[in-house]
Amino acid sequence: MTDYNFEDIETRWQKRWADGRTFEVTEDPARPKFYCLEMLPYPSGDIHVGHVRNYCITDVVARYKRMKGFNVLHPIGWDALGLPAENAAIKRGIHPEKWTRDNIASMKRQLQRLGFSYPWSREVATCDPEYYRWNQWFFLRMLERGIAYRAKAAVNWCPSCQTVLANEQAEGGTCWRCGSVVEQRDMEQWFLRITAYQDELLDDMAQLPTWPDRVLLQQKNWVGRSPGAEIDFAVEGAEPIRIFTTRVDTIYGATFMVLAPEHPRVDALMAGASAGAKAALATLRAQDRRARLEGQVEKDGVFTGRHATNPFNGERVPIWVGNFVLMGYGTGAIMAVPAHDERDFEFARKFGIPVRPVIRPAAGALDGASMAEAYVGPGVVENSGPFDGLSAEEALATMAAHAETKGFGKATITYRLKDWLVSRQRYWGTPIPVVYCEKDGIVGVPDAELPVVLPKDAPFTGEGGNPLEKVPSFVDARCPRCGGPARRETDTMDTFVDSSWYFYRYLSPQKKDGPFDPSAVRYWFPIDLYVGGIEHAILHLVYSRFWTKVMRDLGLVTFDEPVTRLFPQGMVHKDGEVMSKSKGNTVAPDTIIARYGADTLRLYILFVAPPEMALEWQDGQIEGPSKFVHRVWRLLDRHADAFAQELRERIPAELTPAARDLRRKVHQTIQRVTDDIEGRMKLNTAVSALMELVNEIYRLEPEVSKGPMRPVFQEALEALVLLLAPFAPHICEEMWQRLGRRFSIVDRNWPVADASLAREDEVELAVQVNGKVRGRVTVGAETSEEEVRRRALEDPKVQEAVAGKQVVKILVVPGRLVSVVVK
RNA sequence: GCGGGCGUAGCCGAAUUGGCAUAGGCGCCUGACUUAGGAUCAGGUGGGGAAACCCGUGGGGGUUCAAGUCCCUCCGCCCGCACCA
Known part of the structure; x- marks a missing residue:
């Protein structure tokens, strides 16, 4: 009997896989393909258990599919640009590149230590100039088409990260990376016109039937499509003010108008207002923006002293400024219909503004003076002149059409989605490939001069400002058009650009004359399975969809969506909280591997909870999978060498009851494990099934392992090793070899269940x-x-x-x- | 507040379509082997009861021959969204 020396076994097979280039693949039209993708890690320094979980799931599927005969692409890379590297440079004086490369090297060792089946020749690091040159190339294509543009806008500024952020990266008014409250600043920045694809992002969800509803719902809410109408309200002695409403059917009930405090017309309208009113306005403007956005501030407002005219009924309505109206949505101005809108109702009651119902519910008429809350349900239009008697729903279209005919409005659709702000005032990102020429303005860097490379000698002082600005050799440039002096753009790209298309680069990572090889894309795409954290639902997963649509319009790909099946894995918790560095409750995979081995860690992570659910890490629970692996070892260790020596015999036609039981269990297990991986990815129950099989083999071992039934026992051991191989690949390679079989088990045919053998008598x-x-x-x-x-x-x-x-x-x-x- | 998910032994979790609740594992108990065991092997392990039986999937109600699963209602936890006109 030999001991289970997992360290020896695991390092030996990892070396064998590497030396044999076992997981390298090329396009093979003769075989069905399977593109199995996982979200690439940021090289922070350590692989954590969350990564391990993600990559264990994909590795089981990749290895399983390969054993099933698929040509499997299962690549990995590094999301290697980003702020932590630069902060390390400031704090510890290490260059971001060195910090990043060192981290990649140690994390790569950790991944290899886990036995993941990666084709390492396809490894991509986004900080490689040969990678980010294609970010620049895409950017120039977008610039040519007006998808990339520069504009002044109210943007989110993170004072801690010292850079602007995209809208979805400042959700709830806080920075996605550091949690600081962001400030609003008016700045000129670079944007990508994702709003040109907003309807497609919604409509193409129909092509994503296997994406989880919650992800699609989050994306849908984020795009925030609201059909409605814009209506111009005339203002006495000034230009009309345009409002946006989704309830134009209630316009006869508008008893006032409200502008956002930041609305550009407010100052002029209130020029003649009292000192008290101006002071009230200043108070509104000083309110915390985040609290206002989240509705945590009591509704407040100030009357401007001016009036507007409702174009439908010619009625004069007072113009107010209110803190509950946001400049960033619609036109920043609303008509207020307190009878049929909760917010307007609350405001009207607070300031004693009349409430006039114009929708009659089926239950009976409303009384504006006494109603306790706004009525927002369906009904029939009343008190609305020629539109009386229409259903509210009919009135929406009819009244919008009326406004358009009369020239004071039109039906429109408003979206919550804003263009993607992609410029960052930091060093460790992709330089935006443009120069500013005094004569020619903004000029793109010619393709032949790409990549625009980050200078190595930028000063990391931490004193604010982008280090690139302090590198004259970088900033001073020539205009490609006129040859005159020009200033190079020092902003770099949002790192979400890098991850928007990295899964194309895996197909041809060395390609010099294009971002990827189109024929490889035709073979490998779409991605068959994409596993990662759900926290990217409205970030990376929206940007990626957008990027593919842009690539399609550039003629680079022929499909609309890059990912067929998305599988968000559950988080890893410890002591009831999400496991994270900041919480200080992390478990280092290295420690677990040193004590139990990679195979046991893999089994534990997969066994202890279904992949989509939160996993509560409990130290003692790993004992189960550890005992299981040892049981498998002792079982095979007792028999494998003997089987390797013997001639293979056929399974007898007549079986003893015990042999029949064992065969049945074997074929039932083949069926269960296959179904569990294939269908709902119930990898936890697949492991359970394997444990049951081992228990059954132990039970029947005395009767079946000797004598004429021995071939049945052999079949059981081989099936066990094959079925377990995707989960615990090292021990299975070892045992496959000990059974006298040839390297490598990864190419063995997955066993096929015989339903007649699996059936109970x-x-x-x-x-x-x-x-x-x-x-x-x-x-x-x-x-x-x-x-x-x-x-x-x-x-x-x-x-x-x-x-x-x-x-x-x-x-x-x-x-x-x-x-x-x-x- | 709105939307979605979840709630099963002491703990993690199983349970295709409604069909014997608690598979598998942890822990615990007993035994075997042992100088020894935090190893291994075997057996046991929802609650009550001497037993027959009875009760049990967050609480209450309903549909059904049959409910963890379907319906209503309440409670708790988690996740999204949240003054978006």
């Missing part, structure tokens, strides 16, 4: 009388329903329960139970 049926189990009968699997019924009623316990009563009916659920109803 006999089944025990529970017999219920009026819903209670009163007896049991064991019958052959093929017994007729008639016979089952008869046998059920023969059972003495059942007879007792039925005695003296009338049998109303008998239901037989094949293979399950018999239900007798009496009265």
Whole structure:
């Protein structure tokens, strides 16, 4: 007997895989392909358990698919640009590149230590100039088409990260990376016109039927499509003010108008207002923006002293400024219909503004003076001149059309989605490839001069400002058009640009004359499975969809969506909290591997919870999978070498009951493990099934491992090793070899279940009388329903329960139970 | 507040379509082997009860021969969204 020396076994096979280039793949039209993708890690320094979970899931699927005969692409890379590297440079004086490369090297060792089946020749690091040159190339293509543009806008500024952020990276008014409250600043910045694709982002969800609803719902909410109308309200002695509403059907009930405090017309309208009113306005403007955005501030407002005219009924309505109206949405101005909008109602009651119902609910008329809350349900339009009698729904279209005919409005659609702000005032990102020429303005760097490379000698002082600005050799440039002096753009790109298309680069990572090889894309795309954290639902997963659509319009790909199946894995918790560096509750995979081995860690992570659910890390729980691996080791260690020496014999036609039991369990397990991986990815129950198989082999080992039934035992051991291989690949390679089989198990055919062998010969049926189990009968699997019924009623316990009563009916659920109803 | 998900032994979790609740694992108990065991092997392990039986999937109600699963209602936890006109 030999000890299970996992360290020796694992390092030996990892080396063998590397030396044999086992997981390298090329396009092979003769075989079906499977593109198995995981979200690439940021090289922070350590692989954490969350990564391990993500990559264990994909590795099982990748190895399984390969054993099934698929040509599997399962690559990995590094999301290697970003702020932490630069902060390390400031704090510790290490260059971001060195910091990043060192981290990549140690994390790569950690991944290899886990035995993941990566084709390392395809490894991509986004900080490589040969990678980010294609960011620049895409940017120039977008610039040519007006998808990339520079504009002044109110943007989110993170004072801690010292850079601007995109809208979705400042959700809730806080920075996605550091959590600081962001400030609003008016700045000129670079944007990508994602809003040009907003309808497609919604409509193409129809092509993503296997994406989880919650992800699609989040994306849908984020795009925030609201059909409505824009209406111009005339203002006495000034230009009209345009409002946006989704309820134009209620416009006859508008009793006031409200502008956002930041609305550009407010100052002029209030020029003649009292000092008190101006002070009130200043108070509104000083309110915390984040709190305002989240509705945590009590509604407040100030009357401007001016009036507007409702174009539908010519009525004069007072113009207010209110803190609940946001400049960033619609036109920053609303018509307020307190009778039919909760917010307007609250405001109107606070300031004593009249409430006039114009929708009549089925339950009866409303009274504006006494109603306790706004009525927002359906009904019939009333008090609305020529539109009376229409349903509210009909009125929406009719009244918008009316406004358009009369020239004071039109039907429109407003979106919450804003263009993607991609410029960052930091060093460790992709330089935006443009120069500013005094004569020619903004000029793109010619393709031939790409990549624009980050200078190595930038000063990292941490004193604010982008280090690139302090590198004259970088900033001073020539205009490609006129040859005159020009200033190079020092902003760099959002790192979400890098991750928007990295999965194309894996296909041809060395390609010099383009971002990827189109024929490789035709072979490998779309991605068959994409596993990663759900926190990217509205960030990376929206940007990636957008990027592919842009690439399609550039003629680079022919499809609309890059990912067929998205599988967000659950988080890893410890002590009831998300495991994270900042919480200080992390578990280092290295420590676990040193103590238990990579195979055990992999099994534990997959076994302890279903992949989509939160996993609560509990130290003791790993003992189960650890014992299991040892049990497998001892079992194979007892028998493998002998089988390797023997001639392979056929399984006898006649089996002993024990051999029959074992064969049945083997084929049932093949069926279960295959179904569990294939369908709902229930990898936890797949591991359970393997544990059951091992328990059964142990139970039957004394009877089946010797004598004429020995080939059945051999079949069981080989099936076990094959089925376990995707989960615990090292020990299975070892055992496959010990069984006298050839390297490598990754190419072995996945076993096929024989349904006739898996079927039970006999089944025990529970017999219920009026819903209670009163007896049991064991019958052959093929017994007729008639016979089952008869046998059920023969059972003495059942007879007792039925005695003296009338049998109303008998239901037989094949293979399950018999239900007798009496009265 | 709105939307979605979840709630099963002491703990992590199983349970195709409604069909014997608690598979598998942890922990615990007993035994075997042992100088020893935090190793291994075997057995046991929802609650009550001497037993027959009864009760049990967050609480309450309903549909059904049959409910963890379907319906209503309440409670708790988690995740999204949240003054978006």
